[in-house]
Amino acid sequence: MAPLALVGFALLLGTLPCSGAATPTPSLPPPPANDSDASSTGGCQGSNRCQPGVLLPVWEPDDPSLGDKAARAVVYFVAMVYMFLGVSIIADRFMASIEVITSKEKEITITKANGETSVGTVRIWNETVSNLTLMALGSSAPEILLSVIEVCGHNFQAGELGPGTIVGSAAFNMFVVIAVCIYVIPAGESRKIKHLRVFFVTASWSIFAYVWLYLILAVFSPGVVQDDGASRIFFEPSLYHCLENCGSVLLSVTCQGGEGNSTFYVDYRTEDGSAKAGSDYEYSEGTLVFKPGETLKELRIGIIDDDIFEEDEHFFVRLLNLRVGDAQGMFEPDGGGRPKGRLVSPLLATVTILDDDHAGIFSFQDRLLHLEFGDDETMKTLQVKIVDDEEYEKKDNFFIELGQPQWLKRGISALLLNQGDGDRKLTAEEEEAQRIAEMGKPVLGENCRLEVIIEESYDFKNTVDKLIKKTNLALVIGTHSWREQFLEAITVSAGDEEEEEDGSREERLPSCFDYVMHFLTVFWKVLFACVPPTEYCHGWACFGVCILVIGLLTALIGDLASHFGCTVGLKDSVNAVVFVALGTSIPDTFASKVAALQDQCADASIGNVTGSNAVNVFLGLGVAWSVAAVYWAVQGRPFEVRTGTLAFSVTLF
Structure with a gap:
């Protein structure tokens, strides 16, 4: 009932008079004539003239009859649904490229306490971080790109389609996606959240994101998105390594942004870690001075060398107590206004001292084994120990x-x-x-x-293949060639295979529904088969092309949604909450559904919902509005955002 109430309430909003929504904030100048808010009101302010989109022009004539309006609305709606279908297919490729990128591994050398070294393989990406970031980023790519394209395509003016889609998508994720995850779990089974602390963090930030969105636009700086103009001071980089006999290590502190006409004083001091001041390094503290125009300062910390074997140790260097002054050392009082400078992360640099006093590792270059054959012995068995590292292909x-x-x-x-050993002949x-x-x-x-x-062990390889087939992780492995992709595109898939009682899967013929869906999507399948396979460039080629394709499709979706709303008389905010959010949330729905079915816990499916909601605000609106704010700052004007329906949208969420 919640989704139906959501749609009904949003449609009711679209029937309300929009004169109040079109009234500008008293503290702001009136919006430009080509603002998207005025282009899609349908009948507001005495005008129902539609404006051209980013890619699609206006359907001429611009004043059709009632029958033509109905026909145009049907065409726009069907085209929008078909675009949603294409987005869901290319989003699968996009997710596959992300999985290939995050599954990359590297070899590391581990030194044991006795001096022995061993080579191990570790994943470059942390599993939890990649699930919360890249999975949410991949499923939220349509909303993010829609918001960016809408702002950039309308002369860097804020519209209502992007923010409305993001808020509507958040509500859809919270109500519908979680309901789908609960519904698809087989009878008699359950899914529980394993890492509650991670869930609390993501859920809190997903709610805080929308509250913060309202506060910055309606309370702190009403109707204006702006940069605070403060210089940012931090370590770059924040991790340093040096040998024990290097004598000293050089650290870099960077000052970025701001107007560049102030003098900054920032203190630093060293702090003990496993390395101790006086025995491993020289304690140091002091003050760095950034004069107007200076962006880089360096500080040197002495390293003490000894002849005692120790494990690798580390210590810290911290930045603190930032002050603004002039070249003569006179500090400016804090007036309570906008700060001219601030310390930002990373404020703490870590220095690792690599020990050089190890006595060395001694071993024979080759190992020799002597075999002794006794009388009447014709065969010996030689045993060589093979280390099983459980590699899929070896x-x-x-x-x-x-x-x-x-x-x-x-x-x-x-x-x-x-x-013949002697001298006798x-x-x-x-x-x-x-x-x-x-x-x-x-x-x-x-x-x-x-x-x-x-x-490789064939039993182990067969087990992995069965697990991959069972958990439907074909997209994780990806594709290896364009030929394979085109064959998959023109082949009718039978969907999921039925599992027998013994755990095997029985192949079945495609059903009528499979044929219908194949012919509906064959255009998108063949078109997206041109995307580079995930094996190329470790998935980055597929990642980049998918971003471009999703951006193009979301630009078309934005134009179709605006024209559809203008034709039927819906405002962009209502159109975004009801229709566009439904289509752009399809990747979220499928990602969470698969995670709910295949995983033993609910962390991935629920984490995708909360993570996507936070990503939508922080990246979807953050990237688009940051680009527009920078553009208008160069022009010497603030970036203005209407807050008329923002409070309602946040309350709706």
Whole structure:
């Protein structure tokens, strides 16, 4: 009932007179004539003339009859739904590229306490961070790009389609997506949140994002998005490594932004970590002075070298107590207005001291194994330990060589073989006997060098393949060639396979619904098969092309939504909350549904909802409004945003 109430309440808003909504904030000048708010009111202020979109022009003639309006509305609506279908397909490719990027691994060398080293493989991306950021970013890409394109395509003026879509998408995620996740869980099963602290953080920030959005536009600086103009001082970079015998380490402090005509004084001091002042490094404190126009300062910390073996240690350097003054050292009093400078993260630099006093690791270059054959013994078994590192695909090799055999036989043959060791010349009979004895010595055969090839465990590989097939992670592995993508595009898929009682899956023929959906989406499938496979450039090529395609589709969706609202008489804010938010939330719905079905806990499905809501505000509105604010700041004017329906939208969420 909640989604129906949401749609009904939003439609009721669209029928209200819009004179009040069109009234500008008293403290702001009236909006320009080409503002999107006036272009889609339908009948507000005595004008129902539609304005051209970013890509789509106005459908001529601009004053159609009632029947033509109905036909145009149907065309716009069907086209918008078809665009939503395309967005959902390309969003799957986009998510696949993100999964490939975040699954990249690197080898690291681990030094144990006894001095031994081992090479291990770790993932570059943290699993929790990648799920909360890139998964939410991938499913929220349509809303983010729609907001950016709307602002940039309308002369950097704020519209209502982007913010309305973001608020509507948040409500849709909270009500519908979570309801879908609950509905698809099989009977008798349940999903629980495993990491409650992560959920509390994401849920709190997703709610705070919308409250903060209202506060900055309606309370702190009504109707204006602006930069505080303060210079930002921080360490860049914040992580440093040095050898124990380096003598000193040099740290860099950066001052960015601001007007550049103030003098800043910032203190610094060292703090102990595992490294201690006086024994591992020299304690240091002082003041850095940034004069007008200076953007970089360096400070040097002394490192103490000793001959005692220690593990790698670290200490910290902190920035604190920022003051604004002049070149003569006179500090300006704090007037309570906008600050001219501020300390921002990272305020703390970490310096790691790498020990150089290790005595070294001694080992033989080659390992030798002696095999001794006794009497009547014709075979020996050689055992070589193979380390199982559980790699999916493996193709390694090494060699085993047999050295020259040594004969330990005693008796007449041994005496004959040793006769030539002295200076006495052998007789002809002795030379013949020695020659015959030499023929009986052990010698190497033809195959004295053995190559051992280590391949993956087929049982392990089959298990992984079954798990991938069962959990529907084909998109994570991605595609390897354009040929594979085009074959998948023109092939009718039978959807999910039915699982038998023994755990195997039975392939079935495509149903009538599968054929209908294939013919509806075959255009998008073939078109998006031109996107580079995820194997190319470790997924970055697919990532970049998908961003461009989603941006193009969202620009078309924005134009279609504006023209549809203008044709039927809906304001952009209502159109965005009801229709556009529904379409752009399709990737969120499918991502959370798959996570709810396949995962053993509810962290990914619920985290995608809360993470997407926060990403929508902080990136969807933050990026678009930041670009517009910078543009108008260069022009010497503030970036104005109407707050007429913002309070209602936040309350609706």
